[in-house]
Amino acid sequence: MAEIEQKIEDEERPVGNMKVQVEVGGRGLRTRTMEIPVGPGTQTMKWLGCVASQRHALLAKPRGRMKMREKETAPEGFFLPEDIVGPNGRLGPGALIKDVIREGEVIRIDLQTEIKLDEINAPKQTPWQVAAFECGPAGARRRRGIESRHAIEAHEKAINEEVAKRTQGDERYRRAYAASALALKRHVPPPGSDYHVVVAGRVQDQEDLDAALDLDWPVLQRALSNLKCAVTTTAAEAFHDDLQKSYGALNALFCRYAGLGRIGVPHGASPQDLAHAAHLSRLALLKDGANDTSSDRDRVHRAFEGARRGRFAEADEDDAATVMPDTAALISRAEFIAALIALARTRDPGAPTLIDEAQAREETGDDIHGERPKHKKGAEAPASTIEALEVLATRHVGPLLARRSDPVVTCFDGAQIQDAITERATPLRRAFDYYADGHGLALGGFGSAVRASSLGELLLAEREGDRLLDDRCRAAFRAAQGGPDAGVALEVLVFGEFLEAYCVAAADLLGAESRARGMLLGLDLLSDLSVKLPGA
Numbered sequence: 001m002a003e004i005e006q007k008i009e010d011e012e013r014p015v016g017n018m019k020v021q022v023e024v025g026g027r028g029l030r031t032r033t034m035e036i037p038v039g040p041g042t043q044t045m046k047w048l049g050c051v052a053s054q055r056h057a058l059l060a061k062p063r064g065r066m067k068m069r070e071k072e073t074a075p076e077g078f079f080l081p082e083d084i085v086g087p088n089g090r091l092g093p094g095a096l097i098k099d100v101i102r103e104g105e106v107i108r109i110d111l112q113t114e115i116k117l118d119e120i121n122a123p124k125q126t127p128w129q130v131a132a133f134e135c136g137p138a139g140a141r142r143r144r145g146i147e148s149r150h151a152i153e154a155h156e157k158a159i160n161e162e163v164a165k166r167t168q169g170d171e172r173y174r175r176a177y178a179a180s181a182l183a184l185k186r187h188v189p190p191p192g193s194d195y196h197v198v199v200a201g202r203v204q205d206q207e208d209l210d211a212a213l214d215l216d217w218p219v220l221q222r223a224l225s226n227l228k229c230a231v232t233t234t235a236a237e238a239f240h241d242d243l244q245k246s247y248g249a250l251n252a253l254f255c256r257y258a259g260l261g262r263i264g265v266p267h268g269a270s271p272q273d274l275a276h277a278a279h280l281s282r283l284a285l286l287k288d289g290a291n292d293t294s295s296d297r298d299r300v301h302r303a304f305e306g307a308r309r310g311r312f313a314e315a316d317e318d319d320a321a322t323v324m325p326d327t328a329a330l331i332s333r334a335e336f337i338a339a340l341i342a343l344a345r346t347r348d349p350g351a352p353t354l355i356d357e358a359q360a361r362e363e364t365g366d367d368i369h370g371e372r373p374k375h376k377k378g379a380e381a382p383a384s385t386i387e388a389l390e391v392l393a394t395r396h397v398g399p400l401l402a403r404r405s406d407p408v409v410t411c412f413d414g415a416q417i418q419d420a421i422t423e424r425a426t427p428l429r430r431a432f433d434y435y436a437d438g439h440g441l442a443l444g445g446f447g448s449a450v451r452a453s454s455l456g457e458l459l460l461a462e463r464e465g466d467r468l469l470d471d472r473c474r475a476a477f478r479a480a481q482g483g484p485d486a487g488v489a490l491e492v493l494v495f496g497e498f499l500e501a502y503c504v505a506a507a508d509l510l511g512a513e514s515r516a517r518g519m520l521l522g523l524d525l526l527s528d529l530s531v532k533l534p535g536a
Contacts, residue, residue: 020048020101024056026079026111032056041098045091046132049081052109079111080133082126093132213240213247216334223338227306229345229385239386246393250340253277253397254333256413257496260422268330272440272494274339275300279490280482281396282353283343289487303342307335344396345388349379354399357484403482411515412503420523421499427530428523432495434533440492446501447473453525455502455509469509476505502526 018041025031034055036048057079084091085108091100101107116124125133217240224230231239254269257277261267269277275297278284284296308331331339352374382388404413411417421428431453435445447470450456456469478484480493480501493501506522507515 018098018103020097021104021106022048022052022109023106024052024109024111026082026113028113029056029079029111030060032059034059038097041096041101043097044093045084045095045097045100046093048097048107049084049093049109049132053079053081053111056111079113080129081109082112083110083128084108085110090128093128209244209247209251212251212333213244216332216337219332219334220338223307223335224341224385226309227303227338227342229338229342229388231385235384235386239389242386242389246389246397249393249397249401250337251333252401252413253281253340254336255418256500257494258330258333258336259425259496260418268332269336270330270494271301271304273496274304274331274336276440276490276494276497277336278303278340278343279488280484281340281400282351282357283340283347283392283396285351285488287488287490299343299346303339303346304329304331306342307331307339340392340397341385341388344392345382345385347381349381350376352376353395354403355395358399400482408504408507408515409479409500411507412500412519414516416516417503417519417523420520424523424527427527428499429495430533431526431530432498434530434535436492436498440490440494441498442492443474443477446477446493446498449502449526449529450505450509453522453529455506455522455525458511459509472505472508476501476508479504 018038020036020038021033022036023031023033034052036051036055038048084093086101087105091107112126112129221231221236257273258267258269275284275286278296278300279286284300285291285293286297286300287293308329356376382391404410431449432441435441435449437445441449450469450473451460456465456472459465459469459472462468477493478489480497481490503519503522506525507518510518510521512518512521
């Protein structure tokens with residue numbers, strides 16, 4: 001043993017006289033204390049750990065034939081260091097010895113004596129080992145993979161905690177979540193597939209669309225069945241393929257009213273949202289001049305209640321026809337789309353569509369004066385849910401979204417403005433609720449919000465500023481409904497329409513360098529106003 005220690009002392013070492021005291025050991029290993037000369041100390045801690053590991057293995061090597069045969073003196077092997085700890089805590093592998101260790105300090109070096117595998121059968125490594133040995137592109141990819149898995153685990157844990165908190169405190173949420181979980185459980189992605197989940201919000205590409213539809217599919221089937229629009233087993237695949245082609249447009253219409261979803265925040269469309277979406281797409285008319293529209297209003301009510309009925313175990317078949325809409329209730333994207341399909345199937349097939357209105361405009365001028373397009377006689381209603389989907393996509397939702405090609409509306413629909421709205425959702429909703437009544441926000445309330453938030457200060461300074469501002473507010477209010485003729489123009493706006501009208505007015509009135517800048521400034525002014533309102 002003395003010869004071995006002398007051999008170690010005689011090894012070539014860097015110029016200098018610094019020596020480091022180390023305690024080297026690990027699980028199942030004898031801890032050995034040794035002194036390692038490091039010269040000027042310009043080596044890294046990784047170098048020190050590897051040298052200490054090698055010397056530990058050399059000192060542990062048995063000597064003599066009889067010693068080699070003894071079990072307790074069998075070779076212990078060579079183990080990589082897994083951590084280095086100094087008096088002040090963990091020492092990184094890239095740190096220089098002279099920068100982190102002082103003469104006389106004792107350093108502990110832990111060796112890895114067992115190898116465990118992770119979920120992909122790769123060796124598990126400590127953070128110290130990852131930093132020390134995972135070098136190059138492959139190591140960088142591995143580190144990113146580890147960080148991603150940890151981030152996903154933390155995200156899932158946060159979601160589960162939020163769900164547990166809500167289910168304990170709200171019986172209605174517990175029932176709704178249980179029904180949703182059961183529906184999702186019925187759809188299990190194929191083993192090994194990359195299930196790209198998009199719960200709600202903007203879909204970026206076809207992969208997002210496919211994932212959104214797959215996530216919604218069980219709930220959509222249940223809602224259609226409750227609405228008596230169930231798709232037969234033989235037609236389900238064809239219906240799914242057709243729905244996949246139009247799901248981006250249907251999601252865009254849903255997001256226009258429900259906004260972009262956020263974890264922990266109730267997300268969906270209200271009864272008024274569905275009614276306005278149906279009216280603007282001409283699936284139903286809430287107003288038609290002096291004509292009675294109560295039958296269409298009833299259809300919308302039944303569609304809303306029928307779409308969400310399956311979430312509640314105690315629901316009765318006749319609930320949708322006997323219970324008035326719960327204005328605080330929200331329906332999900334899948335339920336919203338199912339309700340639209342049901343409205344397309346039960347709609348009067350001869351009633352004018354947006355396409356008919358556009359043709360009438362071309363014949364009479366820029367606007368419709370007097371009577372709307374006449375009812376078409378002999379038109380047939382969709383014979384199946386697949387046909388109803390085609391009618392919905394081509395005659396109602398498609399033409400409605402085509403009207404949103406104006407540059408100002410395109411700016412409002414863009415990611416920058418929609419993300420800003422999502423971030424400010426609470427104060428914006430507070431401002432809307434203050435100026436709205438139970439049905440929505442009337443033109444007078446919209447004008448009051450514009451004035452109170454200082455949007456019209458520049459215009460009010462001009463001659464006849466009040467009249468000019470009223471005209472601008474009326475134009476923005478009407479444009480949020482697609483610029484309909486007076487006979488079908490609604491008296492109120494819902495929240496999503498109000499935000500569009502307000503942002504359009506802000507881009508027009510503030511004189512900013514760009515439309516987006518004007519809309520963002522307007523949203524900030526409205527958020528500031530919400531703090532000053534009574535009860536804020």
